[in-house]
Amino acid sequence: MVSRTPQAAALPSSLHDDITAAGYYPALVADVVAAAVAGEDVVAHLVHQETTLDQESVRRHITVLALTPGRLVIAHADDHAPDPTSSIHATSVATASTECVPLSAVRGVMLTHVVAEPDSYRPGSLGRELTLTLGWGTVSRVDLVPATCGDPQCEADHGFEGTVTGDDISLRVSADAEGEHVLARAHDFAAALSAAIGRPGQ
Template sequence: MAPMGSTSHRAAAPVVPLPEDLTRAIERAGYYPALVADVVQAALGHEEVVSHLVHQETTFDHDVVRRHITVLALTETRLVIAHADDHADERTGHEEVATATTESVPLSAVRGVMLTHVVPKPQDYRPGSLGREITLTLGWGAVNRVDLLPATCSDPSCDADHGFEGTISSDDISLRISADAEGEAALEQALTFARELSASIGR
């Protein structure tokens, strides 16, 4: 029995509300904003957001439109990555479900921030404009993932053992942001986030 006046467990730190600009960005993306905001807030816990980036993308799966949203939230100690998308339920084959996944990466594990600037008509480039489109690639983790498959040859009648072939890939994420498709503000936000994340991992 715990002594009188003490508690048997320590109270959990309060969850910090998301910044208003991050909440607005999630709402503008329009992909189940209540769900996305909740999973991001749950992953952040009691840490405040220093900088963020919200990226929404639409893809086509045969004749079905699929939506995806990625939220990157930088705190003083972590990079929180949230990704949500929808797909057909494998159990029923037709009912649509949404999945939302979060990952927390210590800043010490972020290996690099790579920006690729796409500049149309480079002969007309205006100094300081940095182009109309970027691809932001983030890498983290010390262990690469190895995907192995049995090696094959072009002879369909061959039954020899050709060993294995595979690819080695690291944990990373790549986002394409275009001012023409998403607006000047989205591109500027992505550049700001990249600068602040780069500064955080360089300390």
């Protein structure tokens, strides 16, 4: 049982319990989320823990989405090897970041339902896997590359071309991997956020 710090005590017990159940530095994650929520009521939340493998190590990540009456709070934490050039000497390092997005800036909520054996789909079940994609407009990234005319021999300057990409986040939730209660929480969170951004004045 992870004790609740004064900061984390402001979070709903259900959110704190989900952070604890995820098992990824729960005291740190709860404090970071609580600091970003800043005392507002949490209307709905989703906690998503993921483990990824690369050639050298196993890395864990956690993303916490918290919906307040006026904001979408996004917290993400992961661990990585310490920077050998850093003055901080540690065997491991975790980085936790938060972003608070006004609901008026949330552009959309996209749900992708994956349904196995659709011929035998049971009405109301919505499948056992969901990908939740959220888009918002706080920051846009511009990717520029030199423009070309298609002639490999051409040496003229054709300027630049590029794309502008807005911020978004995509979370995949599977009942078989995370449990049916996590999938249900994802559906509930998506419904609450969709309703919130659709209200007049948001």
